[in-house]
Amino acid sequence: MLLQRLAGNDLFSSLRDMQRLQDSLNRFMSASAANSPSEFPLVNVWSSESGAIVRAEVPGIAPEDVDISLVHDTLTIRGSRKPEELKEGETRHRTERGHGQFTRSLQLPFGVEADQVEAKFSNGVLQITLPRSEAEKPRRISVVSES
């Protein structure tokens, strides 16, 4: 009976809003995918025979606050975004942007030439170029016919 009273009432929707707020804060907070279903940053990967290009959106984060490391074929992007500091008397109307620490690891399907990896940062987008290691580049095998 209590549920019937609450449904459609403001209380229910504000509870849902709080849940949503909690989720958006959690988005940035966890270190591994095992903790929460969401990850940050999301990545897009382009690939070719010569290697891969990884792009991630990290708005509001300065290049010096991002740490990129490569171990064998695993790329790890780490960083944090601080929340806006509000002074006394200031109020928040909307908080949709998350903040906190993040770690994202990607396992690449090939070995990488570590000293040729380049990372660029522009307008809040991180772009990492990962050339395939020479030994792993696909080799054309010519077919010789036996007659």
Place this chain on the structure above:
Amino acid sequence: MANELMEMNKQEVVSPDNAEQTRPQKLYTPATDIYETQEQLIVLADMPGVKQDGVDITLEQNILTIYGHVDQPEFPGYSLTYAEYGMGSYRRVFALSNEIDREGIQASVKNGVLKLILPKSKRAMPRKISVKVEE
């Protein structure tokens, strides 16, 4: 539960009148923080990939539209093999109250975040009224 996971991805703009864009580019709603100080309203919108000159801000009557253009990345010789997020421009519309001093609106972009400073008009600023004690 599945719906909450969807929210983590960028949200596409849904136009109230179902008007489509003339160009076939995706349009996303930027995550935005808004907070209020004594004298201003501050709007921070995440628009990664937007350059300073790619921002368009218009104020019509009391409707504020923020638009950020994003160039689609091109990597000749490469193909997109894994995508977790969509790439496109950003747009969001806000209704401002009359308490904003339009002439003083400032906008800046840093690291893909648009910062809008909307100063409150003088009469909207809190004025302390002192209480006299009547003997």
